[in-house]
Amino acid sequence: MEGKSNKNSDTQVAVVGAGLVGSLEACMLAQRGYDVHLYEYREDIRTLEHVPGRSINLAMSVRGRTALRHIGVEDSIIAHHAIPMRARMIHRPDGSTAAIPYNKDGQCIYSVGRRFVNEVLLTKAESFPNVTCHFQHRLTAMDITTRTMTFTNPTTEETNTRTADLIIGCDGAFSAVRKEMLKRANLNYSQNYIPHGYMELCIPADKHGEFAMPPNYLHIWPRGEYMMIALPNQDKSWTVTLFMPFNIFESLTSPQILMNFFQQNYPDAIPLIGEEKLVKDFFANKGLPMISVKCSPYHVGSSCLLLGDAAHAMVPFYGQGMNCGMEDCLVFDELLTKLDYDLSLVLPAYSAKRNPDAEAIVDLAMYNYVEMRDMVNSRWFLLRKKLDNFLNLIFPRSWVPLYTMVTFSREPYHMCIKKKQRQDKVLHxxxxxxxxxxxxxxxxxxxxxxxxxxxxxxxxxxxxxxxxSAVPYLDHVTLY
Ligand SMILES: Cc1cc2nc3c(=O)[nH]c(=O)nc-3n(C[C@H](O)[C@H](O)[C@H](O)COP(=O)(O)OP(=O)(O)OC[C@H]3O[C@@H](n4cnc5c(N)ncnc54)[C@H](O)[C@@H]3O)c2cc1C
Incomplete structure (x- = not known):
């Protein structure tokens, strides 16, 4: 690939966390010739029958796809696995539905399996001779000054110590690398749990082994304070995610109360999930928390860097957490070549460039929570969407709706917000x-x-x- 460099082979990079972002980052660094060591807490997921963890499937869009293309695996994920979702399908309380396309040009987002994408990325990483994977290596301590890491095997409790020239924390929202960085001065950090939790349920394939709902949609049941969404899976089932305040989860204490709640809010989903399965799955699970994390800067000197959720976890309502994390790897890669692999320049440049964008999408994700829950039911919202699409038709370059900019382009996230604010002013x-x-x-x-x-x-x-009637809505959209 263009810019491939062998002068980096003496530089050892430790990537901590082999999730979606860490395994992608290992591939990108390998392409640049670095000596890469990928450390992962869990066992190799390719050897497991069942992989515990969150969100079975995810919505992938342009930023994620561009990153996958960069390491040559876009086709094996998008063409051979992903299911296109061309519109939102809104389910009203009376059981009727309405489709809201994502984009006038027919662009779509894709439902992909988390495990499948992670496995493709791990296999790709292992195909590079300069990548070594270490599973069952949980980072338990780190000395940034000496660039020393201590790993513990979660099964045997054995520990071992490793060093690296650069340590990249891709170890998710509760990052151990970030925790160590926070012990030093000059790192700003904030975290925010929202009062809502989520629970994953399942709509199985119908009796003919087909999708029980039209497949090329992201199905949404917006209900004010509650919301449910469903994304299609390869095996013709649907992963359904129920979002609601924890106190509501806690109030659904018996099968009868649960069924009454569903009867009132999601009556059309009951026969799709199946009454028995709904009760069984609901009481076998619990509402899981959602956290939003901001920190800055993302680096310490030339020795340590955070990417993905470790740097900027966000609530999942813009479908951008993974996409943004994958774009992090692209931005870092672009700066490596631009600054001739000088890590003392690249790391601060990365923090400066990426921070405004990461914080913008963390905020937008929170905003879209309101949009998906409530505003898709609002006449003003639908009117504004139509107006946006109409203006986009007349001025395709200068009037691009916010969702389109975020999802179908690589416009820096903070610029998406700026452009939206300008549009709001013009409309106002x-x-x-x-x-x-x-x-x-x-x-x-x-x-x-x-x-x-x-x-x-x-x-x-x-x-x-x-x-x-217009002011509350206008206030809201003016903010973003
Ligand atoms: C319900 C839900 C739905 C979502 N839907 C979408 C969506 O549709 N689209 C989208 O783009 N994003 C979505 N996201 C966000 C997405 O899941 C994350 O942004 C993404 O997984 C971040 O990837 P990551 O590799 O940074 O972190 P993670 O996926 O959390 O991976 C971190 C890895 O590090 C490992 N690790 C952790 N601690 C240690 C340690 N101490 N030592 C070694 N290894 C460690 C973990 O085992 C894991 O493998 C969703 C999130 C949730 C919760």
Whole structure:
């Protein structure tokens, strides 16, 4: 590949965590000629029958795909495994449905299996002669000054110590590498648990072994405070994720109460999941927490760096956690070549470039939580979506809806927000100008016809009512 370098073979890089981001990063570093050691807490998932953990499937979009293409595995994941989702399918409480396409050009996002993607990436990493994988290596201590790591085998409790020139923490939202970095000064950190939890349920294939719902959609049941979504799997089943406040999870204490709750909120999902299975799966699981993490900078000197959830965990409502983490690897790779592999320059440059974008998508993910739960039911939201799509049709380059920028482009996340704010300002001013013209025109016309006071009264009422219903929404969209 372009820019491949052998001068890095003397530099040893330890990647801690062989999840989606760590195994991808190992491949990218291997392509650049580094001596890569990939350390993973768990056993090799390719040897396990059942892999415990969160979110069975994920929505992959342009940023993730671009990263996969960079190491030559896009086709084996997208063409041979992924299921395209071309629109949101909204399920209303009365059981009726409506499709909202993601994009006027028919672009789609893809449902991919977490385990499958992780396995492809691990196999790719192992295909490089300069990558060594170490499973059952849990990082339990680290000395950043001497670049020394202590690993513990979770089964035997044996420990061993390793060193590296550069340590990259890809060990997820509860990163042990980040914990060590936090012991030093000058690292800002914040974390935020939301009051909602999630639980994964399953809609099995129907009796003919086919999908029980139209497959090329991300199905959403928005219900104000609660929400349920479903993504298709390769075996024609659906992974259903139920999001709701923990106190609601805790209040569903018996099969009867659970069924009443579903009857009231998701009646059309009951026959799809099956009453017995719903009860069994619900009571066998529990609501899991969701955390949002921000920190800055992402590096210490030229010795330590954080990528993926370790640097910026986000709530899963923009489907961007993995996509953003994979894009981290791309951005880091781009800077390596740009700055001629000088790690003392690359690491600070990476933090400076990536931090505004990572924080922007962490915020957007929180915002989309509101959109998916509530706003897809709101007339203003749907009107704004239509208006966005219409303006995008007329000005395809300058008016791109926020979701399209985030999901179907590599526009830096913070620029997506800036552009959206500009669009909101334009809409705000235009609607005020239209309203003003209508009011002045109306006054002039009715003044002439003699019923001015009656007309003024009606117009005043109209403006106040319209303003009241529009303001909460406009406030919201102006923020983002
Ligand atoms: C319910 C849910 C749905 C989601 N849906 C989407 C989606 O649709 N699209 C999307 O883009 N993102 C989604 N995400 C986010 C996505 O799962 C994460 O952003 C992504 O997994 C981050 O990858 P990572 O490799 O950084 O971290 P992880 O996937 O957490 O991997 C970390 C790895 O490090 C290992 N590890 C941990 N500690 C240690 C240690 N001390 N020593 C050694 N190894 C260690 C772990 O075993 C693991 O293998 C979702 C998340 C959730 C919770």
């Amino acid at each position: 001013c235009t609607s005020l100008a239209v309203l003003g013209t209508a009011v002045v025109g109306g006054v002039v016309l009715t003044w002439r016809s003699g019923s001015a006071s009656d007309w003024l009264h009606k117009t005043f009422n109209f403006v106040v009512t319209a303003g009241r």
